[in-house]
Amino acid sequence: MEMPVEIVGRSPAFLIVAETAADIAAREALLDRAMGPKRRKKSSEKLRRGRRPSEGLAFVARDASGAVTGTVRMWDVVLGEGGQAALLLGPLAVDPALKNAGIGSALMRHAVAEAARLGHTAILLVGDAPYYGRFGFSAAETGALAMPGPYERHRLLALELADGALNDVQGTLKAAGRKLKAPVALTVAA
Template structure:
């Protein structure tokens, strides 16, 4: 979906395109630092593409990427599917302007509209609880690699979607095509 989703006086939320990747990566480096690629969540994203239709950027009035959020397909214990949200980032120069909240609300609404049943993330409960995330359904789930258990949060988009799930999250969904394969396809 390339249409404008949310338009305010300060920013517009759009579906991410291939042309946004460089700006998004630079934004993530500014907002999260170089260590961002060593996180456990990154192990689930590495070599994968975001879930279809669930990668968004916020652009300011000058067209600059000032926010980003992506959701990724994962196996949440056995064959149960869920989404892993992240990273959510806003340019430090415009923090506290509501862009992060708007991106979250938009991502959740789109995930629900597309029929997904649950979203997981690793983050600060005081921030994400306002969107309905909690540790209530994550007690028997684990991330691959080190993480702080109290930061693994979930939001059910369909009642009971995470009932009785247990195990370590595993990547699912579309794989990134190697550059050699892409060059042959062109």
């Protein structure tokens, strides 16, 4: 069972915990504030649409009042046609009012550690190399990989959690993992 991680540092204390269904509205509002309305048009979103995050790999940061101040999720993907399993990280977002408070870094470290603990071998993301490089991500192993739809090739980054996990991988990332359940239609008898 995952234990909450309390982080105290440059900012007010916050807690990193597993995301719950009760966090969905707050997480979506936070993502809208942090990333804007175009976030739903990104290539990464195509891999997330209609899927649930990888089991045990969706987290939120809460402040002392319990409000959601940050979020990160990981998603199951397959590297190329019939390729190996990996994770796609994203989105990572922090309330814009709390930028540079260490929340994003703490969420990243926690998510990567949990992915390793759960036995995953590689994580990919689309993001800024200067930011994600400090967590070990680079474009060194992504040259033969592609995202569906438009993206900036130099921003496709990866982190091996097991040595050699990305050796000889190629192809376009494909969604995998658990699908969202379709809403149940209610019929009313006349």
